[in-house]
Amino acid sequence: MAKPKYWLIKSEPSVYAYAQLAQDGKTEWTGVRNFEARNNIRAMKPGDLCLYYHSNEDKAVVGVAQVLTPPGPDSTAPDEDWAATFMGPVTAFTQPVALATIKATASLKDFPLVTRGRLSVAPVTATHFKQVLKLGKTALPA
């Protein structure tokens, strides 16, 4: 498979937590209602890896998800021009990486959670992705 791209996706744990994704095995990632986030979804391809951030209650990156399908229309808004993909679980972090930790890490100064707090789907560099994995004390499954 081609080299994956990396993303940050956000969800409120009370709406759809990572544990729910792990339990479901896959879910349609819907509800994005922001043009920039939509365009980011449209740039996704199967095999891309996503850091999964819990906003509000947790304020921490808690795991890694992966893109399962090419982006298509958001089935929750069939008459509007939005996008969605199916996501599957990859691994939960051994240790969640708190927003405060990310903000306190100099090399993550440009991480999208810091610079673009409200963007729900954002690209992440391979370097940042690896750093967050390390902070989460987690390795990707082989």
Add this chain to the structure above:
DNA sequence: GCCAACGTTGGC
């Protein structure tokens, strides 16, 4: 629960 940040909308 408050408020700051920011994206979107709509009037001009």
Add this chain to the structure above:
DNA sequence: GCCAACGTTGGC
């Protein structure tokens, strides 16, 4: 095409 008003998000 600008910009003020508004609504929503999300950290604190």
